[in-house]
Amino acid sequence: MKCDKKDxxxxxxxxxxxxRGRDLADVVEQSIQGGVTMVQLREKDMDPEAFFEEAKRIQAVCRRHGVPFLIDDDVDLAARVGADGVHVGQHDMEAGLVRSKVGEGMLLGVSAQTVEQALRAQAAGADYLGVGAVFPTGTKTDADSVSYDTLKAICEAVDIPVVAIGGIGPDNVDKLAGSGICGVAVVSALYAQDDPCAAAQTLAARTKAMVEA
Structure with missing residues (x-):
């Protein structure tokens, strides 16, 4: 399934x-109303059935707004829910095996930190790459850092869209201009904010300006 860059x-x-006690579906909906163009549900410690129920709730929000819904890592759950896609890291299921399990109709995102990993993921059937951490991040403390030069080299090496991730917010997203990315993936810049809608509006506008710079 080809990934639309604008998503x-x-x-x-x-x-x-x-x-902080808020309902995830409500917070996700607010972020979409502010400009989020794709949503990935990431749950590392949730009971499988609770994860399934939560996935159905978030998927319903995304479908209501016409936004692609992906699940992190859990390929079987993504297929069970009928998600639009699945995202895997370098230590999760190998991308080629994921593609063989989900078929061509599901989006496949793969995390990459090097040009070699990026090319391997593309060859295995990835539709887009998530590259980072491009800035220090408190969300994923074990994330490897990726320099601007490496990010740019990855974008130049592959034919599929690339998003940057890791420590990105409205105050530093402009530093990624010229790298070749088509967007950014963020966690706390949206979901740690008191007003996810307003946060998304600001970040979407600044990211669009950065991409078009």
């Missing part, structure tokens, strides 16, 4: 650690 402009990745 990757502002890619929201959930993390309930930032909710």
């Amino acid at each position: 990757l402009l502002l890619y929201g990745v959930t993390d309930r650690a930032w909710l």
